[in-house]
């Protein structure tokens with residue numbers, strides 16, 4: 001029997017975003033600037049670069065980010081925390097945002113400041129979830145999600161500062177390696 | 190909050206599916222790291238709730254003239270895994286024109302562009318989780334995955350739902366397309382019943398007399414975890 005209620009309770013299958021999603025983004029859906037003049041917190045640029053299993057940059061990714069505000073709160077009216085950009089010919093995109101605060105869950109567990117990343121691309125039948133953490137953050141060692149990651153792979157989740165520390169805003173780069181020896185850690189939510 | 194179950198076996202495509210050639214160098218080879226339930230219930234981003242204009246839901250009214258092709262109504266209900274409506278969530282669509290050509294610099298299929306069709310729309314679900322678009326039926330188009338490869342006609346859908354884990358990008362197909370059996374993107378979903386969920390149904394009630402055929406496409410999004418899971422930690 002088909003079309004039963006039980007059937008309908010199973011989530012709809014994912015399919016690839018394909019190569020032509022810019023048809024959809026072009027009008028009014030790309031969003032690279034998260035921080036406005038009123039936004040509190042340390043301004044920074046977050047550059048995301050995507051590399052495939054052959055070491056080639058991936059020019060047709062869609063990167064969505066979602067992060068907490070300066071106080072570690074999500075989805076406040078003053079700061080949506082959401083960004084969405086396609087990667088360019090160099091496999092990269094760059095968001096203008098702020099450094100998020102540490103996030104405290106309802107159970108009181110503290111997560112180190114991080115940016116959630118959702119990655120879509122031609123060739124991927126399902127999107128991938130990963131995170132960007134910031135180097136030298138005092139909360140990194142106690143982060144409950146990083147604690148799940150094998151020690152030799154943790155570095156794949158931590159952004160690297162680009163250029164001189166004195167430049168403002170600072171730029172952090174996170175290279176996402178889809179496949180291969182130094183493959184980025186992806187999460188199952 | 191709905192209780193999200195692990196994905197039913199075979200109901201989602203695998204990460205690695207080499208018959209889809211561009212998957213070969215892009216699919217992660219290491220297993221995903223499972224995040225405990227109490228860290229996954231982050232509410233979804235609130236985004237795109239700009240006023241929806243008439244042209245956003247009627248893709249045939251975005252230009253001065255009418256696009257060529259078969260005008261259709263596409264409508265359905267967005268629910269979570271417990272059957273509860275997902276209200277006020279952004280639904281975005283994009284597609285090629287009736288001749289099978291996308292308005293995109295990299296689409297070199299030698300089929301005509303339609304000056305009256307851009308191929309992108311968006312809306313927000315209503316209090317019952319329903320959405321509705323008017324568009325034209327997209328054409329099939331060739332791609333270079335394998336010799337003589339053609340995509341069945343489809344409309345791309347993007348939805349947010351209630352949490353980060355309910356994010357969905359998928360494709361809606363049309364009933365009885367002879368290309369289904371040859372399409373690795375659809376066939377990547379192991380369970381044939383799950384593939385069926387991506388095929389819209391012709392619907393006479395949605396069909397507008399002397400104007401447009403109606404197709405129904407219902408969508409189920411993953412839900413949030415429930416509190417009993419949190420008590421385990």
Ligand SMILES: [Fe+3]
Pocket residue numbers: 018020285340343345
């Ligand atoms: Fe397509």
